[in-house]
Amino acid sequence: MRRILLFALVLAICAAVQPVQAAQGPVGNWNIKVKVGHVGEGIRTVILKIKKIEDGKYDIKMSKMSGKLDDIDELDFRGENELFMVMGSYEYTLQFEGDTVKGTVVNPAGKQTVTGSRQESVRILGDAVDPLRRSWRGTIEKRDGKLMMVSRRGFDTFFTNVEEFEADLIKSEGQVVVVTGWWIKTKIKIQKLELYEQQ
Incomplete structure (x- = not known):
């Protein structure tokens, strides 16, 4: 009997909660x-x-x-x-x-x-x-004194941690590279940078 009463109580609570949720829309x-x-x-x-x-x-x-x-x-x-x-x-x-x-x-x-x-x-x-981790390919360029990458589709892409990879970016200027890292809002946080080797 106690189990039946407990089950009925649970059903009553669920029935009361559902209309409130539905009313919220x-x-x-x-x-x-x-x-x-x-x-x-x-x-x-x-x-x-x-x-x-x-x-x-x-x-x-x-x-x-x-x-x-x-x-x-x-x-x-x-x-x-x-x-x-x-x-x-x-x-x-x-x-x-x-x-x-x-x-x-x-x-x-x-x-x-x-x-x-x-x-x-x-x-x-x-x-x-x-953040989504992946790799991107593009050409390293300097615009208004800032090192950045122009993607294969022609988008200007900037980095969050240029200082950390500045030497590699300068060395790669004008060349096609593969950048691995994280896309954070509108910029890439570089994890690894290497020259693109065409297969």
Whole structure:
């Protein structure tokens, strides 16, 4: 009998919690994972904050690369749980379900699928990029006194730790190299630099 009562109590608690979660809908703080990078890719965590201010009206902010939350440019709710919004050159179409969000983002580089989740804490977590380790190929050049690399696609790429590899970079100026390291926001942190040997 005690087991039956305990089971009934658990069911009652679950039933009470589910409507509260459903009632939240898209309101809350969300972490959305977006791929970034011209010559490589990293995963940027974009913070989306949705606050309901009155019936049918919302205050929506999104984090920039600096981590600062700013108002979005355009907004259109398509039903209770689908949101279309524009932030700069990024157009998001998002579907919210419980504590998860998924959808697409279109930007000048193309279209990609994004996923995310509701933050458990009420504190807004800062914007972050998870470093991605990989190799890039390009030509070392000096622009305005700064050593940098021009990728095969013609993108100007700068480094976070030039001083550490300055001698190798100067020696490689004008040559095609392979740089191994981490893509951090808009720059590469060099781990290893070597001349490219064509197969």
